[in-house]
Amino acid sequence: MKNIFVLACSILVFASCADKNKETETVEETVIETPTDTVAKTQADTVSSVDVNSQEAVKIDAVATAEKPAEAKKTIAVSPAKEIKVEYASFGSKILAEKALSKEQMLAKYKTLKKGDTINVKFKSQIKSVCKKKGCWMKMDLADNSESFVKFKDYGFFVPLNADNSEAIVSGKAFVDEVSVAELQHYAKDGGKSQAEIDKITQPKITYAFQADGVLISK
Numbered sequence: 001m002k003n004i005f006v007l008a009c010s011i012l013v014f015a016s017c018a019d020k021n022k023e024t025e026t027v028e029e030t031v032i033e034t035p036t037d038t039v040a041k042t043q044a045d046t047v048s049s050v051d052v053n054s055q056e057a058v059k060i061d062a063v064a065t066a067e068k069p070a071e072a073k074k075t076i077a078v079s080p081a082k083e084i085k086v087e088y089a090s091f092g093s094k095i096l097a098e099k100a101l102s103k104e105q106m107l108a109k110y111k112t113l114k115k116g117d118t119i120n121v122k123f124k125s126q127i128k129s130v131c132k133k134k135g136c137w138m139k140m141d142l143a144d145n146s147e148s149f150v151k152f153k154d155y156g157f158f159v160p161l162n163a164d165n166s167e168a169i170v171s172g173k174a175f176v177d178e179v180s181v182a183e184l185q186h187y188a189k190d191g192g193k194s195q196a197e198i199d200k201i202t203q204p205k206i207t208y209a210f211q212a213d214g215v216l217i218s219k
Contacts, residue, residue: 086167088216092157095171095214100124106174107142110208113176122171123148127163127217131190135159140168142208148174149187150210159215167218170210177209 088097099122101109106123113119128139128147135158140148150170152158179187184201 087219089219091159091215092152092212093214095216097169097216100169103141104143107144107146109174110176115176115178118173118175121174122169124169127166127168129191130159130161130163132161132192133190135161138163146208148208148210150212153211153213159217163217169216170212171214172210172212174210177207179205179207
């Protein structure tokens with residue numbers, strides 16, 4: 001009888017241990033699920049935090065950009081062009097180089113004149129040719145392949161024989177003139193033209209004439 005009682009107690013103890021093992025397993029399963037929920041929640045919280053921080057960073061950058069002072073504009077100093085002064089040799093009456101008409105303006109003046117008209121004027125151009133004997137006349141370039149035939153008042157002065165292609169300023173009287181064949185041939189000879197070229201002159205010529213009382217020629 002005593003043995004039966006001991007066996008019954010042993011069976012109860014074993015059953016009790018089995019129940020405890022079942023409870024322990026259940027608890028362990030519950031513990032495993034809990035960290036999973038915690039991690040998911042933590043990740044969600046972290047994502048939200050990152051989004052908020054990103055928005056705050058954008059706001060801070062925008063404010064910093066708005067408050068950043070504009071860069072000063074770079075200023076490039078430009079030096080004014082240096083005025084080139086031309087030195088002139090003076091012949092005849094003393095005149096100034098300022099306020100001389102251009103060759104284009106002078107040609108326009110000539111085109112308003114008829115024979116017998118004269119105007120007092122000053123203009124600047126290039127010397128095309130000079131009398132090679134005495135320098136008693138010169139031809140000055142005008143626009144459109146025209147030229148002004150310049151002589152000097154009362155033959156009171158002359159210009160250098162080598163003044164061809166120099167810049168000159170003349171002051172005096174401009175007028176339209178008709179030059180005879182004989183005069184044209186004479187001027188051609190003085191200008192160093194060949195006899196063949198002189199013989200080709202057979203008609204008088206209307207010229208843009210000029211009587212200068214003062215001349216400036218670039219040195």
